[in-house]
Amino acid sequence: QVQLVESGGGLVQAGGSLRLSCAASGRTFTVYNMGWFRQAPGKEREFVSAISRSGSSTYYTDSVKGRFTISRDNAKNTVYLQMNSLKPEDTAVYYCAADFGMFGSGMWKESNYDYWGQGTQVTVSS
DSSP, X not given: OEEEEEEOOEEEETTXXXXXXXXXXXXXXXXXXXXXXXXXXXXXXXXXXXXXXXSOOEEEOGGGTTTEEEEXXXXXXXXXXXXXXXXXXXXXXXXXXXXXXXXSGGGGOGXXXXXXXXXXXXEEEO
16 A cells, blocks of 8 residues: 655646655555646546656656656655646646556556545646
């Protein structure tokens, strides 16, 4: 079992930046691949980014490539999402999630993930 707690959300103007953090506790952090998802009002939750156990491999959804960067600090049991050049369409609740399986092209699937955080709100004003 692992517990995930997101932080770092808030209100920012378009073009601004935020860094989200997700702190993990419980089972050894390095056994999990980690992902970020988001859910905008009235929409389904969607994949944003994922990172492998070692941090050597990452995936991004097309809409955030070049703007968002996922990283992890295994010594601190924390995964980050650095978000730059934010747009109003990035407004959503952002969730981190942990996956115990094999890291691969299926990391965009919610069903791959075993544990979820409670989410943190990101609001980008125009």
